[in-house]
Every structure is written in structure tokens, then in C-alpha cells.
Amino acid sequence: MAESLRRLVDIGSFSILQEKLEKWSRDYRRNTSDENVATACEIVELNARVQGQLFKLLSLCASEGGLYGTGAAAIRSRLLPLLGHGFFASGLSSDASLSVIADAANRERELGDVRRSYEQSLDELEAELGKFKAENEDIRAELEDTKQELDRQSRASASEKMFSEAEIRDLKLKLSGSEADNDRLRARVRVLDDYERQVRHLREEVAILQGRPPSLYPPPPLLPPPPPPPASRPRTPTPKEAPISDGEIAESVSSHLAYHGRPGPLSPLSPHDPVQRSRQQTLVARFNDAFSVSRLEAMETLRRYYDDQVNNQKIVYAAVLEAFSAAKLAFRAFKSKVRSQLLISHMGPDTLEEAVQDYINCHTDMFDLHLMVQDAIRGLTRNYRLYLPPGIGYDVLTPFLREMCHLAWGMSALAHPVDAAVGYDGELFDEFRYRRSYDSEFSATLVSHHIWPALVQGTAVLVKGEACTRRGGYSSRSRSASRSASPARVNGAAGTARSSGAGRTPRAPSGGNKQQPSARADLGSTARTASTSLSHYID
Template sequence: MAESLRRMVNNGNFTSLQDKLEKWLDDYHINTNDQNVARACELVELNARVQGQLFTLLNLVASEGGLYGGVNTLKNRLLPWLSSGFAASAASVSADTSLAVLAEAADKDRQITEIQSHYEQQLDNMEKDLNDTKEDAAALKAELDETRDELDDTRRKSTGTMMATEDEIIRLKEELRLTRDEASSLRTRVDLVGDYERQVRVLRDEIAILRGERAALENGFPEPLPPLPPPRPGSPTHAKLTDSVRRSRLIGRYNDLFSIDRVEALTTLRRYIPDDEEMVQRIIFVGVQEAFHAAKMAFRAMRLRVRKNLAITHVGPETLEEAVLDYIVRNTDLFDVNGAVQDTIRAMNVNPKISFPAEIDFNLLHPFIREVCRCGWGMCALEPPLDISPATDAELYNELKYRRSYDSEFTAPLVAYHVWPAMMEYDRVVVKGEAVTKRGASLVRQSPRSRLT
């Protein structure tokens, strides 16, 4: 008897019955009528099973008391209760009902309830996540629409700006082309005018000389020539007295040309030739060579012209050459520096060692070439004169005339190209030049790029 009671307590049938009642109460208003009836039938069936177990226990307890054990209690409590109309359905609970089957059914109901609750909770979470996702998608769609509108607006504006910019570029290109054509035409006219002026000056000098010769032949005594200004008052040895001062000043000016003016010219050239440092250095060196050559040619022409004029009237104690040099030193303003600059640029344009982009020309170096021509003219007016050393590519490096540049190969015996010429007084080096030495210099020399016109 006690063992059967213990099993009944462990199964928890009454607890399961109470849980189902509470669950039915919570879901009563949610369930349909059929679901509520099914719940009621389920509870009645479970209650019948519990009552069957209780009647079995009652039978066992009564049998333990003998034939008349518990009769009074049954008469006082059970019979009045039965007479009130309650009767347990004997068919619902059979005598061989197992307590284990009831416990299994209770566990299955509990598991089903838990699974249903978990499923409903997952469903709620999924619905919540779905709603959040829909809200995010709606926000992204709104943002995408706004971005698309901004992109369309920007595209329309950029299209209009691009069209205006293209029109402006076309107009500017046309203006640039016209300006280049005009500049080329003006440059040609300026060159022609310079040539005409030079020819006119030569013709006037020749006419003046012929007039002076004719006057001397007609009058029998020499007269001063009108085209040349008379010598300024002063010592006839003015050139010799100022020679040392002019020499030291020209040497200093030559050094300044290398350290200051050359650097500025290099900076200007690198804007248009950014990827060829050797060509930039070659252009500067060739410009210096051509400028000195133009200055020497102009000095020789001036010297011949002055000698021819002074030969008629010279009677002083100094020699004719001294008088000619003194006259040139006193009248340095007669040097046509602009003509020398134009001669230098024309010589650079046909030099096969250098080239320049087609859209610009060597007039960019006009200030630098002008100062080099002035220096070359002054060096020619010294006694003895100063000059720059001749230079050729792939010549043997001479430490007395040149110093190596920073990017040279210091063991190379040949000069690849020159950076700055040396100043010479006959065979004596006054100021060293600079050169770049490389091995196989005669093989690595670059061929000049053709200049487009």
C-alpha cells in the first residue's frame, strides 16, 4: 500500500492537473470553442484517471483493515457523497491501468507545452526581427532614393559644367594657336628688322669712311669722322690703367654667372624639360659658348671698324692698337648686345647637340645670354684678353681645367659632357670649369632630339 502511494506522489498527477487548469485559464479567451471543449475533456479524463487511482488506494486501505475495517468512515463520508449524484465512470479507468503510462503522458504533455512555448517565442522574435529588417530596408531605400536624386542633380550640373569647360578649352586653344602664330610672325619680323638695322649701320659706317677719305683727299689734311663719337677726354693709357681692376671685376662676374645666373637659367629650363638633366646642362653650356663667340665676333668687327677710322686721324704718342683698345674701353656702350644675343639664339637653334620643345624657344634664356655676352665683351677688351677654353665631348679629362660634378664617375678618364667652361689666359687657367665624367663617354652620348617647327 505504501509503495503504491509513493509512486502516485512521484508521478505528480495532481501537479499536472493543476498546471493544465492554469494553462487553460490563460488561453481560454484565445482558444476557439472546440479547443476549450477538448481541454475540458482532457481534464475530465485526467481527473478520472486520478480518481481511479484513488479508489484503488481506497480499496487497498480498506482491505488492510479486515472485513469491517473502515466501515463507519465509508458510511459517514463516502455514501453521502455518492448519494449526492457523483459516480465515477468505471469504464474510464480499468483495473490494470499502469501508473507509468500516466507519468509518460504527463511528461509528453509537459514537453509539448514547452516546445509550443519555445516555438511561439521564436516566432515572436522572428516577427520582431522581420519588422526591424523591414524598417531598415525602408530607411535604406529612402536614403538610396535621396542619393540617386543627388547623383542625378550632380550629373546634370557636371554635364553643364563640362560642356562649358570644353567650350572654354576649345576657345583657349584657338587663342593660344593664334597667339603663337602672331608671336612667330612678330619674331620673324623682329629678326628681319634686326638684320636690316645691322646692315644699315654697316652701310652708314662705310659711307662715313668713304666721306672721310674723300674729304681728306680733297683738302689735303685729315678730319675726324662723323659716325664715331670723339674720344672722351682723359689719359690715352686709360685702358692700361684700368686693366687690373676690370680683370678682377670680370673674374668675379664670371664666377657669379656660374653660381647665380646659371642656377636661375637651369630652374627655368627644368620647367620645360623635367626628365632630361643632361640636355638642360648641355643647353646652358652651348649657350655660354655661342654667347662668347658672338661677343668675340662683335668685338672683332668693332675693332676693325675703329682701327679703320682711327688710322686716318691717329697722330698720338701711343700706338694705333693702344688707341683702338682705349677707344673701345671708353665707349663700351657702342656694343650691340641685343644683336649678339640674337646671333647666339640663332646659333643655338641650329646646333645639333641640343634641342628644345616645339612650343617654346631659347628666348627664355635671353637675360642669361645677355649677361654672358657682356662678360665676354669685357674679357675681350683686356690686355692680354681672357677667353673660355674649347671643349669637345669624350675628350680626356684635365684636372687643371675642370673639376668633376657631383654625379660623375670619379675613376672615368673621359668627359661625357661639360657643365661650365674654364676661363683661360692663353694657356694658363684662371678659373676652373666643371665637367661630368663617365666611363664609355663616347658610347653613351645621347643623340639630340629633333626640334619640331
């Protein structure tokens, strides 16, 4: 008895049992259910062994007598209530044990059924989830197809819109050109009517000087007066009359980069570029045509209001210079905007200047012609060396200024710009830049006034200009010899082209032998001028 008790104390079973309980308490939340059950069973087995040893000691003590010497009945009555209902060795009957086992089996069966139903419902949910995922993938694929179709339709609509806008711009440009041509033709018809009257008056004067009645010269049939322009028809502003905004330039640059790409193998800045050479030749030819046709039309227009040939020549020359100045300023601003837009999205082996010039070559019509004409008119108004009668403005030269501004813009848009050389009255005559006019003093070395500017490219002269040279400097305002004796100017009326013939007093052939040849020479010169102008308009 004493030896068994000492051995139980030496083993320290209760200390081991306490350590296992503390370890189970620490690891309870980290362990699984099976691990917790295994730990509990291990502790219960250890406790059962300790209780077995204690019951052996209790039996030995009861057999030896003492406090518990009352026997086994006293032990059962005092210790069995302390063991509790959870102890599996609690002295249950066989029937109670069987019922407990049956209940446990039923619970296991129910748990199995619940587990199977849960697994079945989980499989069904997984199947439904897979089906929903497949449907989601199909919907996503349809969305991608729809998005691609929408992008394709938006690109197609943008292209159609751009093409339609280009067609509208071309139609408006053609309409503007047609209206300008119509106005120019109306002006020519009016000038032709004036020439018809001049020819009739000249024939009458020639008949009087030759001593023949004017009735022998039947009057030519006069053209019907041109119909007045409709006042109620609104004029649609063309792209050249509407200001070009930065947004339009940005959109145009984007579309240019999208549809044109980078420049070709030959640089647009090269002087051997065939596009640049062809455009330069065309512009030079148009400049020569403007000297031979448009300049004469502008002179005839000015002669209706002020019959001073030198002053009118100065006005036409200044108008050409102002048109070039306005076009250069407008082109410089336009090129700066294009460069700033291309600087954002430019990339590739070509330089930025090549990309800018390539865009300008493809969009030579993006300019505000109306604004350039107004700038040129303001420049003419500020020139104090020019003169027009009160009430007459330089807007009478609007067709001529439109043509010159258009021409100057094209020359400024070249890779190597072409410019009009600026000349000053009283400067030394330069034979490399100018040719003398028919009424010049060919021995004079100073320029009296300029008639037409020279066309230069850098230091090279492409087209010579025309200047009038006089001895003794230049005069601020003078009249031509053939028009200095016009009586209509003396009376203060606004001189027209027909005043040179109708206002002259005819003289008989015997009125003076000294003055008759000069009068005939003046009439012959005027008749030649009128016939030349008439042949130009009739052609």
C-alpha cells in the first residue's frame, strides 16, 4: 500500500495531466476537430489510468480497515455520485447502454444524410456556377464584338463626315470663285460699255478732224446693261472668308497624320521636289498674268474715280506689296499653329519641319482670304503717299487684292518662299530687278515711282519688275502727258475714262497747223490703247 502510493507520487501523473490540459487550451482554436477529439481521448485515458491506480489504493485501504472499513457498499454510495453522467464507466445497465448506442447510430445516420445532401447541393451549386460562368463568357464575347462593331462604325462615320466636310468646303470654294468671277465679269462688261462709248467719241472726233460728218460712222451696237446683282440673296461665307480656329487646325492635323502618314522619300524641303517646282512655276506664271491682265483691270477701276495715272500706278504697286505683307503675316501665324499641333504627336525619322511642310503642301487652301484683304486695305489706308478722292475707299480694289493675296499665300507656302521685292521712290535704278516703263527717261538713274514689283527668291530674281525713271528725283503726285489736259478734272468732276474723249473741244483741220499733228498723235495713242483693251476683253 505505502509502496504503491510512493510510486504514484514519483510518477507525477497529475502534473503531466495538468500540462496536457494547458497545452490543449492553447492549441484548441488552431487544431481541427479530429485533433481536439484525439487530445481529449488521450487526456481521458491518462485520467482513467490514474483513477485505476487510485481505485486499487482505495480497495487496499478498504480491505485493511480504517475510515473506509465499511466495505464496498459505502464506497459505491459515496463515490459513484461524484463520477458524473459523462463517465463511460458509470455503472449503466446493459439496456441503457444499448439505447445510448442506438441513439448514437441514429445520429450518425442523420449526420451522414445531412452530409450527403450538403455535398449534393454543393455539386449542384458548382454546376450552376460553371453554367453561369460560361454564360458570362458568352456575354463578354458579345460585348467585345459589339464594341468592335461600334468602333468600326464610328471610324466609318468619322471618315464620311470628314469627306462630306471636304466636299462642302470644295463646293463653297467653287461657289465663292464663281461669285468672284461673276463680279469680275460684271465689272468687265461695265468697262466694255465705257470703251464702246470711248470708241464712239473717238470716231466722232476723228471724223470732225478729218472734215467728215459723224453719220458716216455708224455707232457700234451697245451691249445691254448687266442685270443688277440680287440684293436679297444671302452670301454664304466660304472657308476662305470664315476664320480658321485652332480646333479646326488640330482636327485637320490629326486627320492628316491618320490618312497621309509620313512624307515620301524626297524631303518636302528639298529644292528638287517636283511638287514645289511645279507649284512655283505655276505661281510665277499667274504673277505674270496678273501683271498683264489684273493690273490693267485695277488701273481701269481706279481711273473711274481719279484720273491720275502715276498715282494709280503707285496705288496698284502698293496694293501688291500690302497683299504680300498680309499673306506673309497670316502664313507665319498659320505655320506656327501647325508646328505646335505637330509637336505634340510628331514621331518618325522625318524632322518636324519636314512634317510641317508636308502638311502645308497637302492643305494649301486653309487660309482666311477675307481677313488678308482687310489687312491689305488697312495698310493702303495708312499710306500717306497715296491719294483717292474723298468718299472713295480702297475697297474698290477688292477683286484685285483677293487675287494678289491668294497668289501671295501660295508663294509664302512654298518650301523656299517667293516674295515681292520692296522698292522706294528715288532709289537708284537696278537693271537686274526692274525694267523701265515706256514713258521713262532712259538716261535717268533714279526711280520716280514703281509700277510693278520684282519677284525674288532669296537673292535670286525670278521675274523683273517695272519702274519709271525721271531726272531730278521723283514727284509725289503727277499726271501722264496724255491726260494732263482733261477739262473734266479742271471742273472738279470725278474723272472717268470717257472724259478724255468727250470733254476735249474738237478743232477744225484748218484751225492750226502746229497743233493738229499733236492732237492726232494723242488720238492715235488713245485709240490704240482702247483697241488693245477691247481686244483683250473680247478675247
